[in-house]
Amino acid sequence: xxxxxxxxxxxxxxxxxxxxxxxxxxxxxxxxxxxxxxxxxxxxxxxxxxxxxxxxxxxxxxxxxxxxxxxxxxxxxxxxxxxxxxxxxxxxxxxxxxxxxxxxxxxxxxxxxxxxxxxxxxxxxxxxxxxxxxxxxxxxxxxxxxxxxxxxxxxxxxxxxxxxxxxxxxxxxxxxxxxxxxxxxxxxxxxxxxxxxxxxxxxxxxxxxxxxxxxxxxxxxxxxxxxxxxxxxxxxxxxxxxxxxxxxxxxxxxxxxxxxxxxxxxxxxxxxxxxxxxxxxxxxxxxxxxxxxxxxxxxxxxxxxxxxxxxxxxxxxxxxxxxxxxxxxxxxxxxxxxxxxxxxxxxxxxxxxxxxxxxxxxxxxxxxxxxxxxxxxxxxxxxx
Numbered sequence: 001x002x003x004x005x006x007x008x009x010x011x012x013x014x015x016x017x018x019x020x021x022x023x024x025x026x027x028x029x030x031x032x033x034x035x036x037x038x039x040x041x042x043x044x045x046x047x048x049x050x051x052x053x054x055x056x057x058x059x060x061x062x063x064x065x066x067x068x069x070x071x072x073x074x075x076x077x078x079x080x081x082x083x084x085x086x087x088x089x090x091x092x093x094x095x096x097x098x099x100x101x102x103x104x105x106x107x108x109x110x111x112x113x114x115x116x117x118x119x120x121x122x123x124x125x126x127x128x129x130x131x132x133x134x135x136x137x138x139x140x141x142x143x144x145x146x147x148x149x150x151x152x153x154x155x156x157x158x159x160x161x162x163x164x165x166x167x168x169x170x171x172x173x174x175x176x177x178x179x180x181x182x183x184x185x186x187x188x189x190x191x192x193x194x195x196x197x198x199x200x201x202x203x204x205x206x207x208x209x210x211x212x213x214x215x216x217x218x219x220x221x222x223x224x225x226x227x228x229x230x231x232x233x234x235x236x237x238x239x240x241x242x243x244x245x246x247x248x249x250x251x252x253x254x255x256x257x258x259x260x261x262x263x264x265x266x267x268x269x270x271x272x273x274x275x276x277x278x279x280x281x282x283x284x285x286x287x288x289x290x291x292x293x294x295x296x297x298x299x300x301x302x303x304x305x306x307x308x309x310x311x312x313x314x315x316x317x318x319x320x321x322x323x324x325x326x327x328x329x330x331x332x333x334x335x336x337x338x339x340x341x342x343x344x345x346x347x348x349x350x351x352x353x354x355x356x357x358x359x360x361x362x363x364x365x366x367x368x369x370x371x372x373x374x375x376x377x378x379x380x381x382x383x384x
Contacts, residue, residue, distance in 0.1 A: 017080050019145040023058040026050055027152040027163050028079070030066045032179055035297060035333055038247050042076040044333070045153050045179045045211070048241035049234060050077055065159060076245055082159075089133070127158055134162025135169075135201070142170050152205070153179040161203050169201035176205040177234070178215060181350050211235045214356040235357070242333045254328050254336075261290040261323065263342050268294045268334075270347030275365050278345065278381060279312040287323050292337060294329040296349065303330050345381075352378065 019025060028046045035044055046062065053060050064079040065086075142150070150167035152160045155176045167174045207230040210216045216231050258264055267274070267282070274293070282291050293316060295303040303326070307313040316324050329337065334351065338344065344355045348366040352373060355362050362378040364370050370380045 019141050019147050022061045022147055024053050024060045024149045025147055026062040028064050029154060030064055030071055037245050040074050040076045041072045044238055045177045047077050048237040051241050052237055130158035131161040134159050135165040138163045138166035139169060142166055147172055149173045151175045151177055153177045164205050165201045165203055174205035175207040175209055178210045209234045211238055212353040212357050214353050242335055254332055262288040264290045264340060265343050265345055266292050266337050266341040268346040268349050268351040269296050270349040270366060271296055272347050273310050274312045278365060290323050292325040292329040
């Protein structure tokens with residue numbers, strides 16, 4: 001017990017992460033370690049970029065926040081863990097600001113956001129205070145270290161917002177790495193939330209790295225004034241990195257399994273269950289079509305748990321049909337599954353935009369996704 005108390009005390013008042021002598025710093029979140037190859041997790045958003053920098057002789061420092069308490073290990077690329085102690089410090093700071101009656105006069109844009117999303121001012125104030133805490137925290141970390149580039153995912157978390165503010169205040173080149181769909185209905189990506197933090201250093205990163213060409217074109221259509229100005233594509237780096245860590249025997253087994261079927265359909269769930277009529281279609285389908293059914297990796301670290309909670313997925317798993325696959329769907333990287341499939345069936349998922357890049361036909365059962373992408377780009381399922 002005494003050792004635990006000592007650890008807690010030291011963790012609260014000290015921090016061992018040092019940026020000195022580092023060329024590039026990366027901030028990501030444990031929930032993005034969604035894929036596993038050869039028994040190890042990898043973050044397909046930042047790991048390819050880290051590997052690129054290390055291959056070019058640059059010194060990198062990678063940090064990962066254990067978001068929602070999710071810890072996934074072992075990892076292909078180890079990272080410094082940012083745990084609850086850091087968040088606790090931010091919460092105490094935010095609470096102390098309110099205690100001394102520090103008030104915030106919300107801008108017109110911020111008030112509009114509050115009304116639009118039904119967010120109370122107290123919640124917005126906590127977000128602002130937390131972002132300011134991380135701004136000061138990372139500014140101390142960056143200052144005088146010689147760091148040249150700062151990368152992060154999920155820009156409008158309080159932590160990433162403060163991280164970008166700190167790097168921007170010191171003239172460090174900042175990059176956001178796309179990790180999800182980029183659309184005008186998503187507060188995270190319209191970047192209007194930057195209005196919450198004015199007149200502090202800009203919350204906006206100077207560069208946006210996309211894994212989808214389609215997303216680049218789409219974002220340019222509604223990029224707000226003061227938003228991102230430099231665009232780049234890192235999908236090729238993803239493919240190269242995955243190819244390096246993918247065991248050849250696993251790839252060979254997958255190719256052999258595909259050879260026994262005339263057609264390969266990838267079925268990708270969003271953050272929802274498989275609908276009844278689609279389950280029925282698969283169970284009644286021809287045996288020469290392989291259906292590889294993939295649970296959304298953000299839902300659970302163990303896809304079997306999600307299947308057991310789903311009557312439809314359980315029915316497919318227990319059907320013992322040779323053309324229904326769960327194993328390769330969760331052991332092969334989704335980029336390879338998409339490359340090899342003849343068609344994608346899915347709900348609301350970033351698999352859609354990746355399929356667009358590859359020119360794959362898409363059938364979708366999610367009403368919002370169908371409305372957003374349009375029936376000229378994808379086909380909706382007809383319920384029987």
